[in-house]
Amino acid sequence: MTLISAKSVSVGLELPPQEFHFTRADLVRYAGASGDFNVIHWNERLAKEVGLPSVIAHGMLTMGTVIRVVTDWLGDPGKVLECSARFTRPIPIPDTDEGASVLVSAKVTEVLDNGQAVISITAIHNELTVLAKTTVTVQLGP
Amino acid sequence: MAINPEFIGRTYPPTQAYSVGREKIREFAAALGESARCFFDVDAARELGYPDLVAPPTFAILVSMQASKQVIFDPELALDYTRVVHGEQKFVHSRPIFAGDDLTSVVSVDSIRSAAGNDMITVKTELRSTGGDLVSTAYSLLVSRGVEESP
Numbered sequence: 676m677t678l679i680s681a682k683s684v685s686v687g688l689e690l691p692p693q694e695f696h697f698t699r700a701d702l703v704r705y706a707g708a709s710g711d712f713n714v715i716h717w718n719e720r721l722a723k724e725v726g727l728p729s730v731i732a733h734g735m736l737t738m739g740t741v742i743r744v745v746t747d748w749l750g751d752p753g754k755v756l757e758c759s760a761r762f763t764r765p766i767p768i769p770d771t772d773e774g775a776s777v778l779v780s781a782k783v784t785e786v787l788d789n790g791q792a793v794i795s796i797t798a799i800h801n802e803l804t805v806l807a808k809t810t811v812t813v814q815l816g817p
Numbered sequence: 818m819a820i821n822p823e824f825i826g827r828t829y830p831p832t833q834a835y836s837v838g839r840e841k842i843r844e845f846a847a848a849l850g851e852s853a854r855c856f857f858d859v860d861a862a863r864e865l866g867y868p869d870l871v872a873p874p875t876f877a878i879l880v881s882m883q884a885s886k887q888v889i890f891d892p893e894l895a896l897d898y899t900r901v902v903h904g905e906q907k908f909v910h911s912r913p914i915f916a917g918d919d920l921t922s923v924v925s926v927d928s929i930r931s932a933a934g935n936d937m938i939t940v941k942t943e944l945r946s947t948g949g950d951l952v953s954t955a956y957s958l959l960v961s962r963g964v965e966e967s968p
Contacts, residue, residue, distance in 0.1 A: 708848035734903050739849045739875040755874040759907035
């Protein structure tokens with residue numbers, strides 16, 4: 676992996692988009708890895724009791740996954756200085772092999788003199804955005 | 818019931834250190850579907866100039882959410898945990914988290930506001946290394962959904 680050089684980055688640059696799939700198995704795996712065992716992420720009966728259409732993806736699973744659009748491009752995940760997201764819509768995960776898909780695109784919105792760049796991410800599920808104000812600030816290479 | 822804004826600035830005692838292990842980093846990275854080698858292979862991380870495996874950018878949530886329970890279950894704030902949802906998350910990293918780090922957290926109440934019958938509380942968690950250097954700051958906006966009153 677090679678860190679992307681600041682010389683090759685300008686405002687408006689679009690990063691390669693990616694499509695991610697989330698299945699029930701992914702939710703269980705993330706629950707175990709993160710320690711977040713909230714029942715709305717694995718128990719359909721209890722999820723429906725609190726008014727959700729189905730079990731929903733962890734917000735932090737969604738955020739952690741969509742950031743890969745930036746880190747896969749950047750070449751060094753250790754150069755993420757800041758990242759933030761607002762969880763606006765839950766992603767229901769059906770009990771199917773395909774699960775739910777999220778289309779993720781990203782665009783450079785700011786390049787600073789010190790080689791830092793701000794990237795804005797858009798995450799779409801079912802034609803609706805599921806995250807808002809999702810930005811990642813990175814340190815680019817020389 | 819609105820949370821008393823006087824709790825803004827309330828700071829909790831430092832937590833016991835969280836020891837960041839290589840296998841936890843690998844497990845967490847795999848759960849995010851990551852393939853970058855610096856999460857899995859120590860030599861690959863060292864090639865990038867890091868002392869050990871690098872944790873994914875959102876790994877700090879494991880440490881900060883555990884520490885935030887001091888706020889969530891603070892009897893004086895009286896949050897109804899069953900009505901709390903995660904509204905926003907932000908991380909500011911001074912450096913990446915590495916395997917081998919022992920991270921101590923100091924949690925504080927950063928802001929409190931109410932809107933549309935919901936209470937919104939931002940919990941700030943500072944993660945520091947054994948030497949006391951700031952590694953990451955996590956900001957979690959927790960929304961306590963108001964109880965809808967029947968007309």
